[in-house]
Each structure stands twice: as C-alpha cells, then as structure tokens.
Amino acid sequence: MTAPRCLVTLWALIVGQAYEANMNRKGENVRSSELSGTLDNFLGDPLDLLDDEDLKQYQTDGVIMKKGVLHPEWLLLLELGLERVMNASSQKMHKFFEGERGEFTETIRNFDVIPEIRRFVYDSPVADLIGKLVGSDNLWLYSDEFFIKEGGNSERTPWHQDTPYWPIDGNQITSAWISLDSLSKEECLEYVAGSHKGTMYDGFSPSKVSIDPTAPHYDDELPQLPDIESDRSAFDIRSWEITPGDIIFAHPGVLHGGGPTGPESKRRAITIRLYGDDIRYATRPPTRPTVPLTPGLSLTLNPGDPLRAPWYPRIRPIPDHIKAEWE
Numbered sequence: 001m002t003a004p005r006c007l008v009t010l011w012a013l014i015v016g017q018a019y020e021a022n023m024n025r026k027g028e029n030v031r032s033s034e035l036s037g038t039l040d041n042f043l044g045d046p047l048d049l050l051d052d053e054d055l056k057q058y059q060t061d062g063v064i065m066k067k068g069v070l071h072p073e074w075l076l077l078l079e080l081g082l083e084r085v086m087n088a089s090s091q092k093m094h095k096f097f098e099g100e101r102g103e104f105t106e107t108i109r110n111f112d113v114i115p116e117i118r119r120f121v122y123d124s125p126v127a128d129l130i131g132k133l134v135g136s137d138n139l140w141l142y143s144d145e146f147f148i149k150e151g152g153n154s155e156r157t158p159w160h161q162d163t164p165y166w167p168i169d170g171n172q173i174t175s176a177w178i179s180l181d182s183l184s185k186e187e188c189l190e191y192v193a194g195s196h197k198g199t200m201y202d203g204f205s206p207s208k209v210s211i212d213p214t215a216p217h218y219d220d221e222l223p224q225l226p227d228i229e230s231d232r233s234a235f236d237i238r239s240w241e242i243t244p245g246d247i248i249f250a251h252p253g254v255l256h257g258g259g260p261t262g263p264e265s266k267r268r269a270i271t272i273r274l275y276g277d278d279i280r281y282a283t284r285p286p287t288r289p290t291v292p293l294t295p296g297l298s299l300t301l302n303p304g305d306p307l308r309a310p311w312y313p314r315i316r317p318i319p320d321h322i323k324a325e326w327e
Contacts, residue, residue, distance in 0.1 A: 046125030050132050058133055062196035062251040063238060066129075070178065070245045074124045078270060079180055081116030082146060089113065104149040104157075108292045110270075111144050111313075117270075122322055126176050126247070126272055127315045133249055134172040136276025139316040140307070142166070142173065143292055147258070149267040157258030158213035159228045161195070162273075164203045165217070166252065167283065167290040167297065168307060172276030175250050180268040183242040187259045187267060192228065193236040196253035201225045218285035228255065274315060281305045 049066055058064050085091050091107040091114070110117040121127065121141060131139050147157070162175065177189055202224055203217030214225040228235055239259065240248070250256065252273065261267050281301040284290050294311050301309065313319075 047128055047132055049125075050129060055133065058249065058251075061191075061193040061238070062254040063191040063193060063248065063256075065240045065242075065246060065248045067243070068245050069129070069247045070124065070126075072245070074120065075180060075244050077116050077120050077124075078178065081110065081114045081120065082148075082180070082268060082270070084114050084116060085110055085146060086148075104147065104154045106145055106147050108145045109143055110146060111141060117144060121272060121315060122318065126178075127274055129247075130174045130176060130249065130272075130274045131276070131316055133174050134274075134276045136172045136278075137316065138277050139274045139314070140276075140279075140312045141315050142168075142273040142275050142307075142312060144273065145271045147267070147269045147271070149258075149261045149265075154261045154267070155210075156260040157189070158204045158209050159192075159225060159255055159257035160204050161201060161255055162252035163200055164222055164284065165291045167281055167294075168275070168279050169282035169304075170275070170279035171251075172278045173252060174274060175252055176272045176274075177248040177250065178270050178272070179242050179246070180244055180270075181266055182244065183265075183267060185239050185241045187261055187265055188239040188242050189248060189256055189258045189269075190237050190239040191248075191250060192255040193238050195235075195255040196251040199223060200253065201255075218287045220285040220287045222285065226255075228257070275307065275312075277306075279307045281307050 046069070049069055054064055054066070085107055091110060094106045094108070111121055121144065127139055131137060179188075200222065202219070202222035204213055204225060205215040205217050208215035213229070214227050216222070216224050228237075235255075240246070242248075258267070280303070281297070282303055283298075294309075297309060297311065301307070
C-alpha cells in the first residue's frame with residue numbers, strides 16, 4: 001500500500017510554485033529544499049520513476065542512482081529532522097576520526113525519537129520505490145542513519161559492506177541514500193558495482209580506521225576487506241554528481257565508501273534502510289556486537305527466523321494506527 005493520495009496532494013499543494021533559490025549562492029543560508037522545481041514534476045505515481053531497465057541494473061550492479069526523485073518539501077522535512085537531531089536531542093553522536101581534522105558525525109535510529117524522520121519514512125515515496133526494487137509488498141524499517149560532514153576537509157568514509165555488521169540473511173533489503181547538499185562526483189558515496197554477489201568481508205574497525213581502513217572489525221571467521229583505495233583501477237567503481245532530491249538505491253552487500261569533502265564543502269546525508277519478506281535473523285562472529293545495538297534480539301529470535309521485532313516497525317502496508325492520523 002502506498003502513502004495516501006491525499007498526503008501526496010497535500011504536500012504538493014503546499015508548495016504551489018517553483019523554488020528559485022540556487023544551492024551555489026555564496027554567503028547565504030540556503031536550504032536544499034529551496035531548489036528549483038515545478039509542481040507538475042511530482043504529481044505522478046512515484047513508482048513510474050523506476051522502469052524495467054532500472055530493476056535489471058539494480059539486480060546486476062546492486063546500485064542505481066535516480067535523479068530528481070524527492071520534492072523540495074520532503075527535503076525540507078529531512079532538514080528539519082536533522083536540525084532537531086543536532087540541537088541537543090537525545091541522539092548519541094558517534095564520531096569518526098574524532099579529534100582529527102577530518103572528523104565527522106553519524107547518528108542512528110533517528111526514526112525512534114525524531115518526528116520528522118518518522119513522517120518521512122512513512123509518508124514519502126521512498127518506501128514504495130524500495131518495495132518495487134526488492135519485489136516485496138511488505139516492508140519493515142531496519143534503521144536510518146545520518147552522516148554529517150561539515151566544516152570542510154572531512155575524511156572519506158572507509159570502504160565497507162553493511163551486511164557484516166547486521167544480523168541478517170536474505171536479499172530483499174535496500175538502502176536509500178539521500179544527500180541534502182549538492183556534491184561533486186568525487187565527494188559522492190562510491191560503490192563497487194556487482195560486489196553484493198561476491199564475498200561478505202569483515203567490517204572495518206572504527207577505532208583503527210585512521211591507521212588502517214581495512215583493520216578487521218570482528219577479526220574472526222570473515223575475510224579481511226580488500227584495500228580498494230590502493231588499487232582503485234582494479235574495481236568497477238561508480239559514483240555520481242548529486243543534486244538534492246536525487247536518491248542512490250543500493251544493496252547493503254555492495255562495497256561502498258564516501259569520498260572526502262573539500263575545504264569549502266559539506267555533506268549531510270541520510271540513509272533509509274528497508275527490508276522485505278525474505279530477510280531472516282542471522283548471527284555474526286561473537287567478538288563484536290552487531291549494529292545498531294539491539295539488546296534482547298538474540299533472546300527472542302533463532303537463526304533463520306523472520307526478522308520481526310518491535311525494533312523493526314512495519315512501514316508497508318501502512319499500519320492502521322498511522323493511517324488513522326490522516327482521518
């Protein structure tokens with residue numbers, strides 16, 4: 001079930017005219033939601049944005065980028081959510097390269113405490129698009145995560161897969177990566193096409209990442225990450241120039257990493273991760289917990305059980321208590 005038509009129409013009518021601001025204006029506090037666009041661009045069925053060629057490419061490469069998916073109002077909702085996160089919310093700020101020049105921040109499970117993110121996940125077209133990509137009418141939220149690189153000269157996010165960190169098995173899961181800032185191809189997230197079909201490697205160790213970005217997270221059972229940066233030409237690396245409103249859809253088994261930001265740049269991005277019917281609970285090496293931390297999950301699920309728990313709310317079909325908010 002898609003988001004209610006009255007919801008889509010309501011958001012569209014709020015805008016009523018094109019946004020004419022330019023993200024490249026210097027010296028002004030310009031929101032990503034002030035991008036140019038017209039009402040007519042966003043009144044169609046969002047599922048029409050994905051055609052058969054997109055579905056085929058996603059299956060082959062594990063990643064696609066779609067231009068102009070999100071209306072500026074959805075971007076505004078995300079920006080308001082990020083502002084709430086950064087303004088002394090209860091969210092824990094996790095630091096990478098802490099205390100170094102390239103430090104950047106991430107926050108996870110914002111959906112649980114930030115109403116704007118909750119509304120975005122339920123109401124925007126992202127869930128319906130992921131449902132089409134993975135071929136599932138039923139969708140649950142695995143997690144959402146902000147990555148905030150501000151102040152310029154932030155380090156790159158190390159190459160990794162998400163699947164080693166997560167207690168899951170199955171294929172019907174996709175991450176939607178959304179930047180609130182315009183990015184060059186060099187600053188965008190990068191992906192190794194087709195790597196979701198190969199080896200699941202160990203993760204990287206956050207505490208050692210500034211010394212060795214391939215240092216293992218678990219150091220048990222799983223093979224060590226390849227050193228992609230030292231031999232980039234050996235890999236089929238994909239990245240794109242990004243304008244706010246674009247979305248990268250990627251399987252979490254695809255090797256990926258974020259480019260560094262330049263001295264005058266920033267990159268504020270959120271990832272929304274949704275999964276379908278075939279995702280099952282699975283264990284990982286016992287030397288480290290899976291992420292995000294989910295105490296009690298291993299006490300209620302056995303390997304092979306469907307991943308169903310209060311930690312993972314149903315998003316599609318829209319639950320009755322959420323639909324009731326529109327009645």
